[in-house]
Every structure is written in structure tokens, then in C-alpha cells.
Amino acid sequence: MTNTHGDPSDGTAQPPLLAARRLSKAHGRTPALRGASVELGAGEILAVTGASGSGKSTLLHCLAGIVRPDMGTVEYAGERLDTLPERRLSELRRTEFGVVFQFGQLIPELTVLDNVALPLLLAGTSRAVAHERAGEWLERFGVLGQQVLRPGELSGGQAQRVSLARALVTGPKVVFADEPTGALDSLAGEQVMTALTHTARESGTAVLLITHDTQVAAYADREVRLTDGTVAAAGTASAAPAARKGTS
Structure with missing residues (x-):
């Protein structure tokens, strides 16, 4: 398999962490994907853009194993996601994948602390340890003071940073971020993207970033553009200031 995710220090090529090959998927009679192929390297931040x-x-x-393609393959760390049983997919989403949606999708009945601790609790971590780790991630994203609040009491930017903490609390290999700034104003969006990219680069977490915003895509290492369900273009994302890219 040819790829470009090598280590320049030793000249060796590494297989992609996550790869989709010729994916096709329709919703009813409406095609959504028409043979799309994409690769994500370990520790890479990839922006997928398009109308x-x-x-x-x-x-x-x-790619996250939430739905299965009609045709094509999805591989993660050597495993075929598109053929895995649902139990294994659920395990991966609890332990190695983190997901951030446009509107956060926090559970309104739970406190901020319990929302972030939930993935750990579902994985069998004790409540005391889960709360301790959740508090560490809330502090990291600057929202520790809101831990006893409910999601409805947060601003949009605060809620999305809580969502980031929840996505990263298990130490995932990949974070899937679907329009993470789409419901935020420009300042809150910049704060969220800075927090996400800085943390991802610091921890070596790969990020698949879905966005229609060129300013958001500029935080990525590389950009892939979709048009009518196919990959229309790929390349290095537009340069962004170092502070925005979250480099350490």
C-alpha cells in the first residue's frame, strides 16, 4: 500500500493509522459517497472540507465505525472496521476513538464533571478515578470551575471545550471532530480550535476534522476536499499563525 506518512528521520514509510478505500454510501436513493478514498496518519491533523x-x-x-459503507473498505491499525462486529466497534469508540460534534451532544441531565467522566465509567473505571481524570481535563481546557454545572448553564464555547475534554479523557488514538466550531462565534471557535490542535499535537493524537470553514481548515497539517462524494483535491492546508495552530 503506497502512502506518504513516513518518518523523514529514517526514510521509512509507515502505513496510515486509518484508511478508507473507494467508499460508497447512499442514504436511501441519495448517494453521499461515490468511491472516496482518504488516509490519516498517526498524529496527523487532517481537514476534510467541502460544500x-x-x-x-x-x-x-x-471512518469512525458509526455507519458501514455500502461498498469499499475502512481499515484502522490493521483491522477492517467495515466488517467488525458491533461489539468491537463500540469498544473502539469507547477506548481509541473520541468524537466531537457540532453541538457537543452533552447529556443535559448530567453535570459537566459526569459528562466528561462518562466514557471512563462506561469502560469500567472507578468513579473516583474517572472524576479525577475528568477534572484534570476540564482544568486543561479552562473549564474546571464549571464542573458542577449542567450543560444548559454553559456558553457555547464552554460546552464545546467540555466536549473536547470528554473526547480526549480516554487517551484516544483518533479524534473525529464534525464541524466543532459550526455553532460558535469566531472568538469561541478560535479558542476551541487552539485547544484541540495544541492538545492533539502534544499527545500525538490524530484528528479528522470536518469543516466548511477555510479558517478552521488552516489549523490542519493537510486538507482533503470532497465534491459530490468524491475526493476532488488534497494537499497541505493553508498556513495559519503559530498561535492558532497550537504548536508548542
């Missing part, structure tokens, strides 16, 4: 209806979110759902 509304281009298939961006469907691609993310296939």
Missing part, C-alpha cells in the same frame, strides 16, 4: 451535502459527515461516520 454542504458533499459527503463530509458521512465519510466521518464511516
Whole structure:
């Protein structure tokens, strides 16, 4: 398999962490993906861009194992996601994948602390340890003071940073971010993207970023553009200031 995710220090090529090959997916009679292929390297931040209806979110759902493609393959760390049983997919989403949606999708009945601790609790971590780790991530994203609040008491930017903490609390290998700034104003969006990219680069977490915003895509290492369910273009994302890219 040819790829470009090598280590320049020793000249060796590494296989992609996550790869989709010739994916096709339809919603009813409406095609969403038409043979799309994409690769994500370990520790890479990849922006998938395109107009509304281009298939961006469907691609993310296939890559995260949330939906199965009608045709094509999805491989993660050597495993075929598209053929895995649901139990194994659920395990991966609890332990190695983190997901951030446009509107956060926090559970309104739970406190901020319990929302972030939930993935750990579902994985069998004790409540005391889960709360301790959740508090560490809330502090990291600057929202520790809101831990006893409910999601409805947060601003949009605060809620999305809580969502980031929840996505990263398990130490995932990949974070899937679907329009994470789409419901935020420009300042809150910049704060969220800075927090996400800085943390991802610091921890070596790969990020698949779905966005229609060129300013958001500029935080990525590389950009893939979808048009009508196919990959229309790929390349290095436009340069962004170091502070925005979150480099350490």
C-alpha cells in the first residue's frame, strides 16, 4: 500500500493509522459517497472540507465505525472496521476513538464533571478515578470551575471545550471532530480550535476534522476536499499563525 506518512528521520514509510478505500454510501436513493478514498496518519491533523451535502459527515461516520459503507473498505491499525462486529466497534469508540460534534451532544441531565467522566465509567473505571481524570481535563481546557454545572448553564464555547475534554479523557488514538466550531462565534471557535490542535499535537493524537470553514481548515497539517462524494483535491492546508495552530 503506497502512502506518504513516513518518518523523514529514517526514510521509512509507515502505513496510515486509518484508511478508507473507494467508499460508497447512499442514504436511501441519495448517494453521499461515490468511491472516496482518504488516509490519516498517526498524529496527523487532517481537514476534510467541502460544500454542504458533499459527503463530509458521512465519510466521518464511516471512518469512525458509526455507519458501514455500502461498498469499499475502512481499515484502522490493521483491522477492517467495515466488517467488525458491533461489539468491537463500540469498544473502539469507547477506548481509541473520541468524537466531537457540532453541538457537543452533552447529556443535559448530567453535570459537566459526569459528562466528561462518562466514557471512563462506561469502560469500567472507578468513579473516583474517572472524576479525577475528568477534572484534570476540564482544568486543561479552562473549564474546571464549571464542573458542577449542567450543560444548559454553559456558553457555547464552554460546552464545546467540555466536549473536547470528554473526547480526549480516554487517551484516544483518533479524534473525529464534525464541524466543532459550526455553532460558535469566531472568538469561541478560535479558542476551541487552539485547544484541540495544541492538545492533539502534544499527545500525538490524530484528528479528522470536518469543516466548511477555510479558517478552521488552516489549523490542519493537510486538507482533503470532497465534491459530490468524491475526493476532488488534497494537499497541505493553508498556513495559519503559530498561535492558532497550537504548536508548542
